Amino acid sequence: MITVHHLENSRSQRVLWMLEELGLDYEVKLYKREATMQAPTSLRAVHPLGKSPVITDGDKTLAESGAILEYLVETYGNGRFAPRHGTPERLHYTYFLHYAEGSLMPLLFMKRAKSPQKLDLRDYYLSTRRAVPAFVPARIPPRCP
Ligand SMILES: N[C@@H](CCC(=O)N[C@@H](CS)C(=O)NCC(=O)O)C(=O)O
Numbered sequence: 001m002i003t004v005h006h007l008e009n010s011r012s013q014r015v016l017w018m019l020e021e022l023g024l025d026y027e028v029k030l031y032k033r034e035a036t037m038q039a040p041t042s043l044r045a046v047h048p049l050g051k052s053p054v055i056t057d058g059d060k061t062l063a064e065s066g067a068i069l070e071y072l073v074e075t076y077g078n079g080r081f082a083p084r085h086g087t088p089e090r091l092h093y094t095y096f097l098h099y100a101e102g103s104l105m106p107l108l109f110m111k112r113a114k115s116p117q118k119l120d121l122r123d124y125y126l127s128t129r130r131a132v133p134a135f136v137p138a139r140i141p142p143r144c145p
Pocket of ligand 1: 007009010011012037038039040050051052053063064065066101
């Protein structure tokens, strides 16, 4: 049985979505945020940094939302949700899997923290389009939704 150590209102939601899409049985251990919005210290029992999501699956424990999604798709996807290895589509998929957490999320956080610096997500998205390999920008829509 898969257990999700799920912090309310967090990236852990991604893991629950994927588990639902895969139709897997799982249990959720829910952690409520403190008044400070920090995770409760009890989460440190499963993640030394006290972060969520974390899953356990048998004798495996895994953190990092992107890594967890990749693991679930590889292990239980039966070819669904990820293009075949070695295809241009796979590289596109890998790019966006990492882009979400590596590039976009820090910016979303700064925006949410009401950074004095004016942040224009559309500009950011379009500069990504200029910066990445040729097969990726062709697939990025010209305007943010
Ligand atoms: N890169 C990690 C980020 C994990 C992370 O920062 N999780 C946040 C919730 S979105 C958290 O646990 N925050 C509580 C805290 O830092 O006290 C991932 O994608 O899983």
